[in-house]
Amino acid sequence: MNYTVWMDGPRLGGKPGGPQLGYIKTRPVNHPPNTPDEVELLRRIARQDRQAFAQLYDRYAGVLFATAFRVVNDHEEASDVLQEVFVQIWEKSAAFDPALGKPFSWALTLTRNRAIDRLRAVRRRYRFLEEITQEMEEPADHHTAGDELFGRERALLIRAAVEALPLEQRQAIEMAFLGGQTQYEIAEALKQPLGTIKARIRRGMLKLRDRLKGLS
């Protein structure tokens, strides 16, 4: 099995400025294809190639902006997050080692951490219900944030797999992933026993993993 590692993982405990974790990864099932040109783009960016930087922006900006917006729920703040992330990519691309991970995973982690930091800075919490309500009002075939990166068909299937999760499982998963909240904070926010939250997240994640495996 082909194992690779990237080091810029999510921050421990979701704390801003805290240590970041490394992951051991295999080739992801429904992950954006780790095409050589993405790695090549980063290499060129490391050599201050602005054209490569623009290409990478076109590829990632949609999904990263949607992610940031999902967290901060504000266009202006999401724009600030995206700008900070791409500046960081420009400045740190030289330090990126393709052997340690996928370019998209690295960029997604940077975005998520920046957005959560900003959310905490303004003392707000991730509001799952508002987001999900808006989402439910959209038609099923509406464009998703992953169209450019994953391809429209696959992005729709991923969306279907996520939306097939029970609402309480999806809520707990997103609060952990996008809200940067620990299991204790989620349990407190939802007024549920800790064991219930653990069970919801565990079942939801395993279910999602199995469904995404099926897509591949």
Next chain:
Amino acid sequence: MIDERRESQACFYALGALPLAEAQEFEQTMRTDLELQLLVTELRAAADSLPASFLRVDPPPALKTKILGAVGGGGWTPVNIVLWPGALPMWLPWAVAACFALLCVLLITSGRSLREQTAQLKWQLEETTRRNDELQHQGNELQSTLAANFTNYQQRLSDLQKQITQTTADSQRERAARETQFVQKAGETQRQLTVAQQQLAQKNAELGRLQELAGANFGVPDNFTELRVGALKPTPDGPAKASAVTVWDAQRQKGILVVDSLVPLTPEQTYQLWLFDPRFATPVSGGVFNVDPRGSGRLQFLAGVRVDTVDRFAISVERRGGVAVPQGKVVLAGN
């Protein structure tokens, strides 16, 4: 097989929501558990796919220009360029291969050493287990001995208590007996004292008679101012029961001696009376005498020289006829 707790930790870890301390512990476990690594990888891939389901929200069109302007503007510092494989020297792969071969040798050597250490540790573990068993056995034996000793000590303590009780009773009985003996002896002593007092009275009466006798002999019946009366007692060389009384008239320079319980002497021997006057360096002879078979005797004597003061009287055993100065054993003496 991964248990539910680890599965749950893996989910939170993939979502970046595991608390710091728990995440560190989880990472340590994950380093040695390939199955757990695979699970985390799959869960992480699922988490990374979540943005694909989000509603499409396009960034502002001007943002791209703004970002490109920010990174392309003047004044930004060059970054460190990592040398990618294409730019690497040709000898580098060979060097890497050599390093790898060296590493393999080191690992093989290290593995052999580790196997030996493992065997040694296993042997030490067995030895320790054996010693532990022995110690356990010794502990059990000591416990049994302790229990037996405890029982013995209890028995001994009980015996000692009985002995103390018995000794106390004996002591009380002995004390009572001694008290009785003491009372009896006190009574006996009282009786002896009474007898002694009676004897003293008899002696006093005898003394009175002797004084009367002396008065009769010396013709001065009522004037005793010039008389010197001496009572002689046996010396260590004399018979224990012997006694003598002497009366000396200093004015008339003559006296009388009465002895009792002396040992009869051989014909070659004689008793001799001596008077001690401080004026003379040697005693003054008072004459010789013998006793009857009962040891009694009587002597009227005269001093050969003028004797004014008599400090002491003494009787010695001398050769027949007497001597000028005492030479034999002194058997009676007194003042």
